[in-house]
Amino acid sequence: MLRSCAMRLRTLGATPARRPEATRRLFSSEEVVCKDYALPNPSWTKDLRLLFDQFMKKCEDGSWKRLPSYRQNPPQALQEFQTHFVDSKFKKEEQMSKAQQFTRSLEEGLGFEYAMFYNKAEKRIVCLFQGGLHLQGMPGFVHGGAIATIIDITAGMCAFSEGIVMTANLNIDYKKPIPLLSVVVVNSQLQKIEGRKLFVSCTIQSTDEKTLHTQATGKKLPLPICQYP
Numbered sequence: 001m002l003r004s005c006a007m008r009l010r011t012l013g014a015t016p017a018r019r020p021e022a023t024r025r026l027f028s029s030e031e032v033v034c035k036d037y038a039l040p041n042p043s044w045t046k047d048l049r050l051l052f053d054q055f056m057k058k059c060e061d062g063s064w065k066r067l068p069s070y071r072q073n074p075p076q077a078l079q080e081f082q083t084h085f086v087d088s089k090f091k092k093e094e095q096m097s098k099a100q101q102f103t104r105s106l107e108e109g110l111g112f113e114y115a116m117f118y119n120k121a122e123k124r125i126v127c128l129f130q131g132g133l134h135l136q137g138m139p140g141f142v143h144g145g146a147i148a149t150i151i152d153i154t155a156g157m158c159a160f161s162e163g164i165v166m167t168a169n170l171n172i173d174y175k176k177p178i179p180l181l182s183v184v185v186v187n188s189q190l191q192k193i194e195g196r197k198l199f200v201s202c203t204i205q206s207t208d209e210k211t212l213h214t215q216a217t218g219k220k221l222p223l224p225i226c227q228y229p
Contacts, residue, residue, distance in 0.1 A: 034070075035070065035071065036068045036069065036070065037069045037070065037071060037104050037108075038066065038067065038068055038069040038114070038115040038116065039115070040052060041108045041109070041113075042108075042109070043108050043109025043110075043113060043130075043132070044113060044130065045130060045181065045183060047182075047183040047207055048113065048128060048130050048183045051128045051183065051185070051207060052115055052128060055115075055117045055126065055128070058117070059117070063119060063121065064117045064118065064119050065117065065118045065119075065120070066115065066116070066117055066118075067115075067116040067117065067118055067125075067157065069101075069103075069104065069114075069115075069116070070101065070104070071100050071101055071104040071105070072099065072100055072101070102149070103149060103150070103153060106132065106134055109132055109133075110132040110133055110134040111132045111134050111135060112129070112131070112132065112135070112146070112149070112150060113129070113130040113131075113132060114127050114128060114129040114130065114150065114186075115127070115128050116128075116154065116157060118157070118158075118161075120161065122189070123158065123161060123189060123190040124158065124187070124188065124189045124190075125154050125155075125157050125158040125186075125187075125188045125189075126185060126186070126187055126188075127150065127153075127154040127157075127185070127186035127187075127188070128183065128185060128186075129150050129183070129184050129185075129186050129204075130181060130182070130183050130184075131146060131178060131180055131181065131182070132180070132181070133180055133181070135180065136180055138177065140179060140180055141177040141178060141179055141180060142177070142178040142179075142180060144174060147172075147174070147178060147204070147213075147214055148170070148172055150186055150204075151170070151172060151186065151188075151202050151204070151214065151216050151218075152167055152170060152218070154186045154188045154202060155167075155170075155188045155200040155201075155202045155216070155218045155220070156220065157188075158188040158189065158190050158200050158202075159190055159198040159200050159220040159222070161190065162190075162193065162198055162222055163222040164222065165198060165220040165221060165222045166220065166221055167218060167219075167220060168197070168218075168219045168220060168221045169218060169219040170216060170217075170218040170219075171216060171217050171218065172214060172215075172216040173214065173215050173216065174213075174214055175212050175213055175214055175215065176211055176212070176213050177213070178204070178213050178214075182206075183207055184204050184205060184206060184207070184213060185204070185205050185206075185207060185209075186202065186203070186204050187202065187203050187204075187205070188200055188201065188202040189201050189202075196221055196222060197219055197220075197221065198219070198220040198221070198222065199217070199218070199219055199220075200217070200218050200219075200220060201215075201216070201217050201218075202214075202215070202216045202217070202218065203215045203216075
């Protein structure tokens with residue numbers, strides 16, 4: 001009898017068990033928002049880790065700053081951005097809360113592995129990029145569209161120093177293909193500003209700077225929403 005009473009007391013005092021799905025929902029959004037995907041993970045090659053460490057040392061004197069990267073926008077930033085859209089279809093919070101950054105939507109090691117560093121004085125962004133196996137175009141090489149994507153986001157972050165921007169024009173010259181899982185350096189610089197137009201340049205080189213894989217120029221237009229901190 002004592003044993004049965006003890007079991008009842010434990011049952012009455014226990015916290016109701018959550019379904020596994022409920023537990024995942026409770027923590028999943030926090031994990032996705034908070035995880036910084038611009039940090040090393042097991043898929044990073046030795047070359048990528050070495051370059052990352054070199055740039056982290058450059059950050060020590062404050063001349064360079066590592067830029068974090070998340071799979072989803074923090075809720076506050078998303079709400080602030082949506083207030084500037086007139087069309088109500090862009091304000092469906094339930095749907096938009098499930099949106100993910102394109103370059104972070106694939107599993108680690110399969111898609112875009114990269115880390116960006118910003119130099120304010122030089123108005124320059126350096127992106128250390130490793131193309132995963134799901135970015136294949138021609139067998140063994142990174143798809144040209146994936147190359148255009150990493151150029152676009154790097155150049156966009158470079159122009160972001162003047163405010164939130166959108167791409168108006170992007171011209172790309174593909175020089176040599178980029179092997180899958182190789183590490184390259186994407187270098188973008190803000191060249192000039194004419195009125196609301198921001199002109200940027202971008203190159204993709206091998207880590208030893210001996211091979212020019214791609215070069216590009218672009219024009220960005222800022223949105224009058226907020227300024228880069």
